[in-house]
Amino acid sequence: MLSVLTIGLTCGIAAPAHAKATADLVTTTGRAGKTVALTFDDGPDPDNTPALLEVLHKYQVKAVFCLVGDQARNHPDLVRRIVLHGHTLCNHSMHHDDLGDWSAADIRADLLEASKAIREAVPGARIPYFRAPYGSWGQSPQVAADLGMQPLGWTVEVADWEQPGTSELVRRLNEQLTPGAVVLLHDGIGDRSQTVQAVDQVIPRWQAQDWIFTRPARPVQPSMIVLRLG
Template sequence: MVNRSRRPRRARLLAIPLAAIGLVLGMTHPALADNPTSTVVDSTRGGGMSVGLTFDDGPNPPDTLRLLGVLREHHVKAVFCLWGDHVRQHPEVVRRIVADGHTLCNHGMHHDDMAAWPAQKIRADLLETSAAIRAAVPGAHIPYFRAPYGSWGQTPTVAADLGMQALGWRLAVGDWDPPGTAELIRRLREGITPGAVVLLHDGGGDRSQTVDAVAAVIPALRSEGWHLSLPARRG
């Protein structure tokens, strides 16, 4: 989601004890309101033996471009949660993401913690981010929003009002502090559960280990009967 010195405080608190047993789990988010569109989803639309790959903090050449090559080779579609500042720096990479048929997610303009923000300020940030994405790709469809640091506050409701589903995760493998490709592979293989959305990163630092791990894990999962899916949407 960002340089890992700024990695989500809440996610880090969860990660420390779990990392000791080899995997880092993300938060499973309950409904934040009766309106189903303001629920934070963390499961795939297919359920069962499916898993959804999501990538935060890009676009970030060259890692994003190499990741796109891996996904293309294995015919996998993923969700890219885009950081607005990075979108403005690398609009051509956003165009590549869309051209390859992947799904876009608004990840905030400056990767700020919005947990305590009033709704009006959140709305302005999300609108600015979506505008930056659409400046790169006119008319781009942006069906998801993911809060930086997993700090939700009022963001799911505001995102729903703007037509975006709040997107959480069930598994975060801690690639913001790269532990080595072999360790990332192990955390993915041991941590993935049926229907899980997985949080990974293509930006916010050197993500070459993440790309290498994804390249190894996709064929291994498929050989065991898993299929790669997109996250659910509600409402």
């Protein structure tokens, strides 16, 4: 007679399912080898975001867009374009405030409002990540996790808000790139044309060097498979 035994595995026999979000900051792709994830904060912006989307489309690269609720509400068409291009959404707070010393209740209200603003443009949109403005986390990681969003950090940050010049941004990106890196860049709140131009230069170079563009890691729960034993 055959018996059925169900066990949990973390290997790649079956496609893993995403587990509940945790309060741990994700700062890597979670994949071995030459992998990198591009993330863009503070948009959507009517000038920079369309230009960036064209660059990413040209090279068939997907990224994470960390959206500010105010910006999403002002530019719902751009939120829809981001989703239609196959990119991943991230909640970046409602007004881009420093949440570092806020109460958990106030943070929760802010994040819920920001997610609502995003979903006004794209009803039912999946928002798997949250990133705190200024990297000032306070109690927000646990609040975000309770709302189903994984706190998203970074490993590469090139201070593109300084507008040091496209060539300098390219140099910084090449210098800091490491396997599994999550790259922090910006497409909103100011002139980000240098960032767009830098991305247009580094993507083909990294692709030629066999780098794979992917998304930041998410917690994974063991896959459940059934073994039939004689």
